[in-house]
Amino acid sequence: MTDLHTPRLAAWMDGAGLPGAGAPLRTRLLSGGTQNEIYEVARADFRAALRIPPAAAPPDRDRGILREWRIIAALDGTDVPHPPALAVCTDPAVLGRTFYLMGFVDGWSPMDHQKAWPDPFDGDIAARRGLALELAEGIALLSRVDWRGRGLGDLGRPDGFHDRQVERWTGFFERIRGRELDGMAAATTWLQAHRPLDFVPGIMHGDYQFANVMYRHGGPARLAAIVDWEMGTVGDPKLDLAWMLQGWPENTADPEPGAFAYVDMRHLPAREEVAAHYAAVSGRQVDDLDYYLVLAQWKLAIVLEQGFQRAGGDEKLLAFGPIVPELMRSAAELAESTGYRG
Template identity: 70%
Template sequence: MIDTNRLAAWMDEQGLPGKGAPLEAKFLSGGTQNEIYRLRRDDFTCVIRIPPAGAPADRDNGIMREWRIIQALDGTDVPHTTAVAACSDTAVLGRSFYLMGFVDGWSPMDHRDGWPAPFDTDLEARAGLAYQLAEGIALLSKVEWKAKGLHDLGRPDGFHDRQVDRWTRFFERIKRREIDGMDVATKWLQNHRPLDYIPGLMHGDYQFANVMFEHGAPAKLAALVDWEMGTVGDPKLDLAWMVQGWPEDMNSPDAAEASYVDLRGMPNRAQLVEHYAKVSGRQVDDLDYYLVLAKWKLAVVLEQGYQRAGDDVKLQSFGPVVENLMRSAAELAESTEYSS
């Protein structure tokens, strides 16, 4: 739990609203990496994001990295939470933390059993959720990251070289089984790196789980959230990460099972990609490369969870998912028109 007395004193030092008034903290969400609390003080409301006491030490650096991104988004067209204040002095609350504006909206993660009204029955309105999702990263890709002081956030030079090499080494460290298709997909990725890579700001784990929407219709993004994987890299990997499992027939029963949310009634992959290209101004002719990379990388990431599953039924379920993803990556690599 947050030490509200120490936090209130620090907030007073920063000149934030509500000086002298009691500070209330309500836990919203969190896990092993971060915790989020809503803070209220008189009429002032914001949110604190802070690693729990037991989180790895490097999460303090990660929190400040997230803060830099949120600050950089101020003044851009990207829907985002407002940057309020940050603290790297662990003497205050034991960990680094930052405060951001409270978003009056809703998260798809809170509606896994069905979309909220009117998106539960109005399929035309539901389609807007997907287009807005695609638009979020399209706008993000247009941020002038150097002008925003993010020149040292990532290492864009050699980004694609490092993606394959880094995650291959990671897999070798955790490897306990062979995964069908991995050798094929890995070799293909090594031989088909993009020729016109344009660096940009990327989210790193872009999906419905990491955005919030404003209440009501038409669909409108309220904020992109959870910047743990944010970096300067290739924004088209965000796009591929978003659509790698997106079905083509959006009215089929498969669309209801392709994700943790019901995708029926939404635009298909081609329509989403077209919208991204229109808003971002980036060409998407080589999207197959990014789809192979997204499937391959996600398979490696989930394999770690599967290897640690033990008696955890959810993590055990990653096993066949990893196999399907890697097989799909290899099949796409072999079938794409520039696979020679």
């Protein structure tokens, strides 16, 4: 855990012109892990969230923090729900690592309500449906942002995006290979043969799901902020939609456990309705969604396989063991069922 040296932090905040100068500075850990740590920072009536890599994180994590900062700063003034960008610090003399302050989001996270949705969404099925539609609307709005006009022209490489997806992740799998995955060869061949010929580039979140958003308190459902932007890039935004939907149950009246098993998926809209809402808001067609769903399942299987291969005695990572083959077989079966061949 990072040692937040409050005198140095307070002095830097004063230099950045942030409110509350002279008042006692209070900090509180909100979440922490191997990727980044988030702290609440408050003095007088001012509240913010501070995002910083752990002290032992590799140096390139500082570049990742700056990448996140660029994205949320570029989103200021848009209709995309996001934490307001307040100030960024690249001077290691302050806290030892690059960090930034963002506006404190007054809302709730689905990760804090994994057993039951908070009121009114637990008992009101109509209100609960809005959670899914708002989730889709968040990335639909994101896909419409003028990324070049917002200064993000060098954030990613949209040219050849789909060519690189297959090449990059098959290469990654070869480096971590510890076992064979049934269906991987078939799914990989299908993806290579069915890459989209054209797409409209846009900002991607990169890991879009219920775990990475916050909602406003009370009903109706309103997205308060999209959070955790470390995977953000410019690419094909429809992969965000597929990443969100790839574990969506076929039957939301009585869903089987899937990728979204950490939240209650009962009585949410069907996948087709959620995709249609995304299409209506984003202006993007979703007729080829199957390709993106295959890619999302295939890619997620490889990402989770990395965790499984380095699990050691970590029970959470070991649990990926049976999930990965299931995901890869599902990707291959979906590819086979699409009705179009390479």
